[in-house]
Amino acid sequence: MNLYKLILTKNACYKAGKTITPKGIMVHSTGASNPWLKRYVGPDDGLLGKNQYKNHWNQDKPGGKQVCVHAFIGKLADGSIATYQTLPWNHRGWHCSSGWKGSGNDTHISFEICEDNLSDRSYFHKVFSEAIDLCVYLCKLYGLNENNIICHSEGYKLGIASNHADVMHWFPRHGETMDSFRNAVKERLQAEEEKEDKKYYRVQIGAFTSKSNAEDFLDKVKNAGFTDAYIKKE
Structure with missing residues (x-):
């Protein structure tokens, strides 16, 4: 994941100062043909690029709307x-309905x-x-799992979000669904858990006061097939 932070401190949502205990993650997509982060995140930090229209979301009510999410x-x-x-992860966002309403705002981190x-x-x-990486990161941060991840359209079916199609108007065009997305998050979480559970035991096979003797012995060890052997100076 290539993660940066630029909190939208001028947005009315941030200034409202409400917090939540995250119980899930809601995946959104913007609904506009504009893949550039600078459209929504600003001002330019040297990586985003300049938004000549200055219509990013770091203002009180962008486009006159009460909207704000945790990430883009x-x-x-x-x-x-x-x-x-773009918001602290435990901040109450305005993402799953028009304005501040919508019970999903009380429970879900949004991006x-x-x-x-x-x-x-x-x-795509x-x-x-990148979205999978973000969800894995958030799941580990808040003790969540793949079953706690939904998209906006699923939120509508659950009665916690407004009637939007995202992301199911997009994912199937490229052979993906929210189920395949959740499965990918599950696999990544399991892989990281297995990696963290592994224990390594190192064996020291020599100690020398002469550097040249140590190097000669290292050559013998590597020639014997132990190619990961190394010298550590103490």
């Missing part, structure tokens, strides 16, 4: 993919994936992978 995923000025955290024209497979798979 999209393109930096150099075209690479990144995640920008938006910046849409392009929905047809670029390369871009990059932001899809």
Whole structure:
């Protein structure tokens, strides 16, 4: 994950100062053909690029709307993919309904994936992978799992969000669903858990006061097949 932070301190949502205990993650997409992070995150920090229209969300009510999410995923000025955290993770966002309403705001961390024209497979798979990384990070941070992740349209079906199609108007175009997304998060969480559970035992096989003797012995050890052997000076 390529994570940066630029908190939208001028947004009315941030200034409201409400906090939550995160119980889930809600995945959104922006609904506009504009993959550049600078459209929503600003001002320019040297990586985002300048937004000439100054219509990013770091203002009281962007576009006259009461909206704010915890993060955005999209393109930096150099075209690479990144995640920008835009609210503290435990801040109550305004993301799953018009304005401050919507019970999903009380329970879910939210992030938006910046849409392009929905047809670029390369871009899609990059932001899809970045979104998986973000969800894995948040799950580990708050003790959540893949079953706690939904998209906006699923939130509507559960009665906690407004009637929006995201992200199911986009993911299936590239052979993905929220189920495949959740499965990918599950696999990544399991892989990291297994990695953390591994224990390593090192065996010292020599101690020398002469550096040249140590180097000669290291050569013998490596020639014997122990190619990961190394010298540690103490």
